[in-house]
Amino acid sequence: MNAIFAVAAKEFQDGLRNRWLLSITIVFAVLAIGLSYYGSLASGQLETASLATTIASLSSLSVFIIPLIALLLCYDSFVGEQESGTLLLLLTYPISRGQLLLGKFIGQGSIISLATLLGFGSAAILLGFSSSFAAVLPAFSLFIVSSSLLGLSFIALAYIISLVASEKSKAAGIALLLWLFFVLVFDLALLGLLVGMEEGLTQQGLVQVMMFNPADLFRLINLSALQADDVSGALSVAINSEVNPLTLFIIMLGWIVIPLSIALLIFNKKSI
Amino acid sequence: MIVTLTAVDKHYGQLNALKDINLELQAGEVLGLFGHNGAGKTTMMKLILGVLCVTSGSISVFGLDPKHKKAWENRKKIGYLPENVSFYEQLTGLQVLTYFARLKSVDKKQVAELLEKVGLKEAQHRAVKTYSKGMRQRLGLAQAFLGQPKLLLLDEPTVGLDPVATQDFYHSVDQLKSRGASIILCSHVLPGVEQHIDTAMILNQGKVVASGSLSQLRERAKLPVEITTQGINGALKEVKQLAGFMVGSNQLRVPESEKVNIIRQLMAFESISDISVESASLEKIYHHYLKSSQGESL
Numbered sequence: 001m002n003a004i005f006a007v008a009a010k011e012f013q014d015g016l017r018n019r020w021l022l023s024i025t026i027v028f029a030v031l032a033i034g035l036s037y038y039g040s041l042a043s044g045q046l047e048t049a050s051l052a053t054t055i056a057s058l059s060s061l062s063v064f065i066i067p068l069i070a071l072l073l074c075y076d077s078f079v080g081e082q083e084s085g086t087l088l089l090l091l092t093y094p095i096s097r098g099q100l101l102l103g104k105f106i107g108q109g110s111i112i113s114l115a116t117l118l119g120f121g122s123a124a125i126l127l128g129f130s131s132s133f134a135a136v137l138p139a140f141s142l143f144i145v146s147s148s149l150l151g152l153s154f155i156a157l158a159y160i161i162s163l164v165a166s167e168k169s170k171a172a173g174i175a176l177l178l179w180l181f182f183v184l185v186f187d188l189a190l191l192g193l194l195v196g197m198e199e200g201l202t203q204q205g206l207v208q209v210m211m212f213n214p215a216d217l218f219r220l221i222n223l224s225a226l227q228a229d230d231v232s233g234a235l236s237v238a239i240n241s242e243v244n245p246l247t248l249f250i251i252m253l254g255w256i257v258i259p260l261s262i263a264l265l266i267f268n269k270k271s272i
Numbered sequence: 273m274i275v276t277l278t279a280v281d282k283h284y285g286q287l288n289a290l291k292d293i294n295l296e297l298q299a300g301e302v303l304g305l306f307g308h309n310g311a312g313k314t315t316m317m318k319l320i321l322g323v324l325c326v327t328s329g330s331i332s333v334f335g336l337d338p339k340h341k342k343a344w345e346n347r348k349k350i351g352y353l354p355e356n357v358s359f360y361e362q363l364t365g366l367q368v369l370t371y372f373a374r375l376k377s378v379d380k381k382q383v384a385e386l387l388e389k390v391g392l393k394e395a396q397h398r399a400v401k402t403y404s405k406g407m408r409q410r411l412g413l414a415q416a417f418l419g420q421p422k423l424l425l426l427d428e429p430t431v432g433l434d435p436v437a438t439q440d441f442y443h444s445v446d447q448l449k450s451r452g453a454s455i456i457l458c459s460h461v462l463p464g465v466e467q468h469i470d471t472a473m474i475l476n477q478g479k480v481v482a483s484g485s486l487s488q489l490r491e492r493a494k495l496p497v498e499i500t501t502q503g504i505n506g507a508l509k510e511v512k513q514l515a516g517f518m519v520g521s522n523q524l525r526v527p528e529s530e531k532v533n534i535i536r537q538l539m540a541f542e543s544i545s546d547i548s549v550e551s552a553s554l555e556k557i558y559h560h561y562l563k564s565s566q567g568e569s570l
Contacts, residue, residue, distance in 0.1 A: 002374070002377060003374075003375055006371065006374040006375050007375075010371050014360075014362070017362060017363075018362070084358045084359070084360075084361075085354050085355075085356050085357050085358060086357075086358075086359060086360065088318075088323065088354055089352065089354050089357065089372075089415075090375070091321075091323050092321045092322070092323060092347065092350065092352045093347060093372070093375045093376060094344055094345070094347040094348055094375070094376065094377075095375055096344075271284075271324060272318075272323055272324075
């Protein structure tokens with residue numbers, strides 16, 4: 001237990017030292033505040049955007065940025081330590097591979113979670129003052145929790161990459177490809193499927209396919225809580241179907257636990 | 273017995289990294305492990321540390337298989353210095369050592385003590401990336417000494433150390449040894465190691481080509497003792513018994529068994545002004561065994 005905490009504390013302090021926490025928080029805060037105040041400018045209106053529009057545009061932007069940040073933060077977690085020789089050294093200490101993995105996950109996960117809480121939370125408070133807290137807080141709570149889960153899920157995916165890759169530069173390349181796949185290619189393929197195949201995919205089937213992408217899950221969770229007007233693309237089809245948000249959250253948790261278990265499996269088999 | 277290896281084999285896919293290794297290390301014994309790069313030294317250390325599994329054979333460290341869960345607690349009694357150690361560059365020396373101390377559940381007081389001992393007290397608040405090679409090596413040593421280990425595995429400990437730091441290092445080794453710690457020392461740098469090791473093991477391509485105490489190895493290698501005299505000059509070759517061993521006008525190469533005899537004869541010369549007797553060095557022994565093992569495999 002003590003060892004897990006030591007690793008987590010070290011990773012968290014690294015995040016503070018490298019200004020990761022600070023920069024991610026600022027990015028999130030600027031995004032959220034900017035979109036809520038000026039988001040409506042794009043559609044030619046001058047008044048403050050509605051809460052639904054804000055959340056909708058925030059989640060379409062976050063779905064690109066959060067996975068990218070999580071992958072950037074963690075792609076070298078293991079391969080970096082392997083290159084510098086500290087991974088071998090750590091494995092001779094009284095700490096198991098599972099404890100090391102969990103410690104890193106807790107430490108780096110806290111960085112992402114805390115940044116979403118502080119960044120988006122500060123925007124929520126500002127918004128609350130200008131409109132009403134009663135409306136802002138529930139919507140933003142859902143958004144902050146799902147953002148953290150999205151971040152954690154991509155951290156777990158980054159660990160798999162970091163344990164599979166033999167070099168840091170390769171890990172970075174794989175991470176970039178993974179990011180492209182989940183935030184762009186997957187959706188384009190889905191859209192193509194919807195347009196190209198008549199009656200190829202039912203609405204229920206579409207939602208089920210989206211479960212295979214944590215980024216889509218994140219959007220589903222946030223947008224299904226809003227009216228569908230602000231939503232476009234394949235999602236608008238999916239959202240009109242009935243989905244239980246609790247089920248979505250459980251599947252999102254699965255997107256954290258399963259990659260983390262796979263990472264542990266790979267780590268245990270890996271010879272250093 | 274602290275470490276026992278019995279008929280240990282280790283394969284990496286097709287590559288035979290270690291073949292039929294037998295080793296016994298007692299409490300307070302210092303073993304020198306010698307061999308070229310890729311001879312299997314590091315692999316052997318990783319096996320003893322429980323980072324790798326043996327392909328066949330068995331290992332016992334403190335009476336337990338190092339891979340076994342029960343051996344967990346024993347890891348606190350083991351110190352390890354890896355060969356290429358570059359610590360967390362952005363952390364300070366103090367932060368690095370504190371981190372490792374926490375992982376080993378070692379009292380924080382020892383961190384300051386060790387930093388002072390290895391001469392990093394002044395640099396402890398500087399980031400490791402500003403450290404020289406020698407300073408990094410000393411930080412690595414401090415890390416290995418955490419928690420008064422009963423078994424130390426040191427891979428190339430003196431690489432990058434200046435002569436004074438090397439001296440200090442061997443002093444620490446002697447100190448730990450006198451406290452009953454067993455040490456396995458891996459090294460390329462042969463001069464200077466001799467006085468600090470009890471036994472030596474020479475590896476070549478994963479096989480043990482020689483092992484035993486230095487005097488045993490010397491005896492078995494039958495390497496000659498080199499005697500250099502001064503002041504006798506031409507008179508040496510007139511004595512029949514001595515002329516056979518001559519390699520220079522004032523140099524003799526004699527077998528270990530004849531050493532005392534020859535010296536006695538040399539001392540009989542009135543004109544002798546100086547004499548130096550040099551037993552085969554570790555370096556010579558090493559090259560001798562490596563050569564003879566290569567001869568076998570050819």
